[in-house]
Amino acid sequence: MLLNELSVSFKCHSSIGNSLDLTSMMEEVIRTFMQETYAIYGASYLLTNGIEKIISIGKEVSYNIDNLPNKFNDDILIEKYNTHLNILYYKLENALIVFIYDKNINLNFIIAMYKNFKRKLNLAIDSCLNVMSLEKKNYELNILTNNLKEEVKKEINLNKEKERQISEQLKIIEMGELIGNIAHQWRQPLSAISTLASGMQLKKEMNILNDKEFFDDSNSIIKNTQYLSDTIDEFREYIKQSHRKKDLIIQKRFSSAIKIVTSSYKEENIKIIEEFMEPEPLKINLIAGELLQVFLSILDNAKDALKNSINEVEKWVKYSIKKSSKKVYITIEDNAGGINEKIKDKIFNPYFTTKHQSQGTGIGLYNSYDIVVNRLFGKIYVENTKNGARFIIELPLIE
Structure with a gap:
């Protein structure tokens, strides 16, 4: 097994069983498997009482799921979705997992990995x-x-x-x-x-x-x-904990993201620069982890872009958090040279994932868009500067 395949296998294996909440657990599994195997869509279904969707990630696609459990001669079933995509179905004891891949991706290692994780997936579910x-x-x-x-x-x-x-x-x-x-x-x-x-x-x-x-x-x-x-x-x-939304400080969320990426940034000799940090605590109401996920996705994409950049000047990422009226503006800029204008409007598209890895874009940006726009009721967009790319996030503040 190649070192890269070993790393993918370990990360996917480690994503299984980290929560006793079925939806949270399967969301982590699906998200990790998609990121590590370059799937453009993933979903899981519960088979204990008919077919019930647990979680789906990526752009919704139409496929017939009702009669699938009766079609399996083995745990794995592969169907062509269209001329450029394949659907991979993996049946477990009480669940069904679905992934969509670009037709050019070799599924042999991915299938072998799924089968190897069958016992742990069944136990976790x-x-x-x-x-x-x-x-x-x-x-x-x-x-x-x-x-x-x-x-x-x-x-x-x-x-x-x-x-x-x-x-x-x-x-x-x-x-x-x-x-x-x-x-x-x-x-x-x-x-x-x-x-x-x-x-x-x-x-x-x-x-x-x-x-x-x-x-x-x-x-x-x-x-x-x-x-x-x-x-x-x-x-x-004991006071029962709630899984509802709560008020969080944006600056603290961003500082947590910076702490997480600091080591990997140092390995790539990338400098992190704070341009401006609003001194007043800025509150936002959300489920803990969502905003952190957005920050990490953008910071990881900036790191990938800088790593692949041929620019010989000092590599850096600058960020700022500013308040304006009833909104907060969060900017993250790199000096990797920017994004090709022809593809800039596609970077939040999940189908862009496997075709433009060198741009540091993919499913992470699509998820970030979903969180910011659909859950936090804000905006996220990107613009090119003289140095590189700048991501801007606009979020409404708690009054």
């Missing part, structure tokens, strides 16, 4: 389904809780004996609520343990696990298991 079942039971217990609380009020007014009986019933219901809290509180450490253990196993199988990595990962697993143990006594006072 089964774990998510078990959590979903637990959450359903918790929901039913919550309904029962509300009903019983009303009954408690009535029984207290009748007599003390019934009050004692209702008190016993409430203990059972509180236990049900406790189970629901455990399911949420333990997701992150359990995912971390699963990731570390699977990573150690993969490295061991490839004979690349050294003593330092073994002890570091083992200590992390021990730390997470100790955390699980320590939180048992705190569950009754």
Whole structure:
């Protein structure tokens, strides 16, 4: 196996099972597999009760999914979508994965990789389904809780004996609520343990696990298991976390992105320059991680463009965050020479991914466009400067 194929296989393998939420877990798997194998569209379906879409990424395309489970003689099915695209279907025990590739991409390594990950994918999906079942039971217990609380009020007014009986019933219901809290509180450490253990196993199988990595990962697993143990006594006072949107500081989100890319930028001798940073904290309402993903995508594309640039001057990326009226303007500029005007209006198109890799564009920019425009109700566009390309993001601020 080539080094590049080994890297792709490791990244795809590591994306499996990092969450006990089925949608989040499959979104990470589909997104990683698409980025690493240059798919232009990816989707996953649940097969436990008919065919139910879990997640899809990329431009929506029309294909008949209803009769596919009956067509499989093997786990893999390949169909031609049109003259330049192929659809790859991969059937699991309880799920179906769909990817669309350019016809020029060799699918042999990709198919072999999918088959090698079959067992882990099945286990990860089964774990998510078990959590979903637990959450359903918790929901039913919550309904029962509300009903019983009303009954408690009535029984207290009748007599003390019934009050004692209702008190016993409430203990059972509180236990049900406790189970629901455990399911949420333990997701992150359990995912971390699963990731570390699977990573150690993969490295061991490839004979690349050294003593330092073994002890570091083992200590992390021990730390997470100790955390699980320590939180048992705190569950009754635990406030259930919400997956809803919350207010975040844009400057902090961007600083986090800079920290993530700093090492890779240093390897390529790329300087990061802050032109202007608004001193006033700028708040925006969104799900944590979405804006960070946009920043990382643009910064990664700038790095790729500079890496492939023949410009011999000092390579740099400049950024600024400014407030104007009720909006914030975020700019990220590089000195890689700019984007060809003939293709500049196509860089947010997912079909552009496999044909212009040297431009540093692809599915990441398409996802960034989707997040900024469709989820954050802002704008994102690119313009050429005398130095290179400048991405501009406009976002509405919280009043």
